[in-house]
Amino acid sequence: MTNRTFTMIKPDATEKGSTGAILKMINDAGFRIAAIKMTHLSKEKAGAFYEVHKERPFYNELVDFMSRSPITAAILEKENAVEDFRKLIGATNPANAEAGTIRKLYAASVGENAVHGSDSDENAKIEGDFFFSMLEQF
Ligand code: ATP
Numbered sequence: 001m002t003n004r005t006f007t008m009i010k011p012d013a014t015e016k017g018s019t020g021a022i023l024k025m026i027n028d029a030g031f032r033i034a035a036i037k038m039t040h041l042s043k044e045k046a047g048a049f050y051e052v053h054k055e056r057p058f059y060n061e062l063v064d065f066m067s068r069s070p071i072t073a074a075i076l077e078k079e080n081a082v083e084d085f086r087k088l089i090g091a092t093n094p095a096n097a098e099a100g101t102i103r104k105l106y107a108a109s110v111g112e113n114a115v116h117g118s119d120s121d122e123n124a125k126i127e128g129d130f131f132f133s134m135l136e137q138f
């Protein structure tokens with residue numbers, strides 16, 4: 001499934017009521033939703049999801065943030081999904097994100113940056129399977 005990526009609409013965007021607007025941008029950019037759910041991550045689950053960042057100085061802040069409010073998780077399908085989605089969301093720090101990207105429009109800071117996008121086909125599969133069983137991926 002190299003034509004799929006995984007995303008989360010993060011707690012800051014949920015709190016601001018931006019979920020619908022972000023999903024519309026994703027839809028308008030040509031991604032098909034192959035799975036979707038809204039859920040509230042525990043600290044344990046948020047910590048496990050971002051385990052690769054465990055040694056980074058911002059890890060605890062990231063785990064607190066990601067478990068603060070509900071998130072919307074989704075698997076997205078499109079040709080060249082991983083790369084095209086990273087382009088659509090923009091740079092990690094919204095200050096460096098290009099105009100018209102989701103992070104430029106909806107993110108406030110490098111820590112609270114509205115959306116997650118997988119960084120490789122391999123991680124897209126791992127991350128999608130973290131949230132969705134085989135019966136929930138269409
Ligand atoms: P994501 O994996 O969420 O799509 P990314 O791939 O653009 O983001 P990563 O380097 O994987 O960026 O960082 C993961 C997340 O950790 C970031 O999206 C952000 O929420 C947080 N983060 C990254 N760098 C910092 C930082 N310097 N200070 C605070 N939080 C940070």
Ligand code: MG
Nearest residue numbers: 116117118119
């Ligand atoms: Mg990342």
